[in-house]
């Protein structure tokens with residue numbers, strides 16, 4: 001057994017073990033195990049279904065991109081920072097649009113952070129210090145199965161010796177599996193999170209709520225939760241797509257941050273998003289180092305412009321505002337709205353991915369890649385922004401995402 005780093009979800013567990021000879025895995029959750037198992041792969045590079053060499057497929061991909069007026073370069077959340085960096089440079093060189101999976105998940109939260117900043121902390125501080133943890137609009141038991149034992153609910157740390165030392169509250173529109181782990185479950189009416197944050201802010205500020213309920217939550221429950229928040233020594237709100245993709249979106253997160261700012265006048269609180277794919281943080285951080293923005297970046301004028309309502313992948317596709325697409329480590333055909341997928345079917349699509357998926361069915365050029373964390377190495381940011389080195393433990397004939405994209409850049413530079 002070798003110690004490896006799991007490259008499935010944003011928890012990026014670095015205590016898991018894997019035997020490359022027998023493919024047996026230890027300590028992984030079911031999601032991680034599914035990636036670290038023998039799965040169907042894309043066998044060879046292909047152009048229009050015909051098997052070709054890597055060199056031929058890469059040459060064809062470059063030809064498509066440089067002959068496009070505005071290519072879309074989308075995906076990036078399930079690959080390493082080194083590949084993402086090459087992707088951002090590629091987007092700039094071909095005058096395309098760089099967008100990543102955040103634009104359909106935590107992107108609105110990013111807008112709130114731009115407005116308000118974020119009082120944040122690491123998963124380590126939560127594990128060691130947090131005596132109150134609130135999961136708001138997220139379901140870690142299904143999406144990040146080891147989060148509860150490694151970092152939050154049951155995790156033991158320097159100051160938290162036992163589950164009894166920590167109060168866990170789940171706020172959601174329905175009783176999820178995570179709600180069953182909680183000491184208190186608060187059910188909010190769909191679309192009313194903003195109002196509930198406002199009510200909590202009022203109570204923390206010392207004002208009175210003179211109605212019986214807010215957003216489906218009773219006045220008594222609101223006071224109970226506010227009291228727990230104010231009496232915490234170190235509290236953490238961990239939020240999910242229940243906030244960023246429901247009515248209010250970025251304004252929900254902004255209001256949550258304002259609540260945390262209010263609480264920090266009395267005690268210590270942090271707030272942090274529960275990021276999904278293992279390096280979706282890198283897919284935002286790397287373009288930020290490179291060009292200043294996290295997602296929805298257009299280079300068609302020769303300089304970067306950021307406009308989520310205009311340059312996010314779904315909007316660009318729905319407007320038919322791109323004439324080719326490079327999809328890396330993602331499956332937009334399975335997840336995007338029908339109108340966006342219809343345009344993907346019309347334009348030349350290049351796919352780079354280890355595994356076949358729905359996007360493979362519409363791709364003109366398919367380039368298989370090595371699985372990062374098993375066959376390729378690199379750096380990934382865990383959901384709390386901590387960089388972790390992802391290992392290569394098996395030699396393979398598949399090229400890494402980084403190598404494929406770097407070769408594409410070399411060809412463009414020679415032209």
Ligand code: SF4
Pocket residue numbers: 006007008009010011012013016027028029030031032033144145146147
């Ligand atoms: S919780 Fe996430 S990172 Fe950890 S083993 Fe499961 S899928 Fe992998």
